[in-house]
Amino acid sequence: MSWVTLKNKKHKPWFRLVNATRFFAVLLVFLLAITAVIVAIAKNSEDPADQSSVAVTPEVLPTPVATPTPTPTPSINVPEGKTMDPVVVVVDAGHGGRDPGTVSPYLEGFYEKEVTLDIARKVKSLLNEKGINVVMTREGEDHLNDNIEKDLKLRADVANENNASLFVSIHVNAYEGKGAASVSGMEVYYLNKDPVYEEFTEEQFAEIVGNEIKNATGIKFNGIISRPLAVLRHTVMPAILIETGYITNKDDHDRLLSEDFRLKTAQGIARGIELTLEEIGAFEHNGELYVFKEVGE
Ligand SMILES: [Zn+2]
Structure with missing residues (x-):
């Protein structure tokens, strides 16, 4: 039936459409309202905590249009006595190759x-997802040098040569000793050196990352410990060394074997690094992250 015949009916329709233009206007408003509702539902369902909400078929979703904001790049005033450096995080997977590190008694x-390399790789990809540049001291199975002293020095050199903003070494x-099997948990080692960032110490760095690992994994956090370990001594930027768990403790051992614990540890480390970058005032410029560093003497 056409609109004309509808109009000609004796009794008035509950809703009269005077002409086709008005009809299409009403229809358009209706479709826009439906689209807005679908978009709102889709946004809500992106929240991982709300996985049970309505599943929206992807073909219904309007393709989000990227809106490039051509903001003029403001020139940056580098404060006196500071340098402006791109953010680089150096992640060090402890040991490798002929040096196995600690060995499972079980x-x-x-x-x-292999645990350190796996966690380090996970940290790298998590940080890369956040747009944070990462350099690994080793990408593969092999260690850096047969001589342990040289090996450790080379790891610090990777950080120094890449002008790293932060350095994280991952260990097990x-x-x-006596009662060995009952000793468990995670520790973070640090060494306070000449400050690179205003009002920020390695001690804070260790505290932030340690707490994030604890929150992510639920492992016992034995605390932060100041110790002049080689990689901490040889690096010139804030550096920490994380002992993620005890391979000699059965519970920790089984955690260290699990994909879940390794991923959660990596998530804790990555989150700790993000928070630390905020703490040291990392900022975005032309799509890249930068920090201001104190000029050393
Ligand atoms: Zn180790």
Whole structure:
């Protein structure tokens, strides 16, 4: 039936459409309202905590149009006595190659070196997702040098040569002493050096990252410890060394074996690094992250 015949009916329709133009206007408003509702539902369902909400078929979703904002790049005033440097985080997977690190007393062939590399790789990809540049001291299985002293020095050199903003070394602990099997948990080592960032110490860095790992994994946090370990001494930027758990403790050992614990540890480390970058005032400029560093003497 056409609109004309509808109009000609004796009794008045509950809603009269005078002409086609008005009809299409009403229809358009209706469709816009439906689209707004679908977009609102889609946005809500992006929240991982709300996985049970209405599933929206992707073909209904309007393609979000990227809105490039051509903001003029403001020139940056570098404060006196400081340099402006791109943010680079150096992640060090402890040991490698012929140096296995700590060794499992429960499972033959399970070594620290593979746990550290796996966690380090996860940290790298998590940070890259956030647009944070990462350099690894080792990408593969191998260590850097057969000589342990040289190996550790080379790891610090990677950080220094890349003008790293922060350095994180990842390890797995072991305890051989009396009651060894009952010693468990995570520790973060640091060493306060000449400050690179105003009002920021390595101690704070260790505290922030340690708490984030604890929050992410639920592992016992034994606290932060100041110790002049080689990689901490040789690096010139804030550096920490994380002992993620004890391979000699059965519970920690089984955690270290699990994908879930490694991922959560990596998430805690990545989150801690993000918070630390905020703390040291990292800022975006032309789509890249930068920090102001104190000019050393
Ligand atoms: Zn180690």
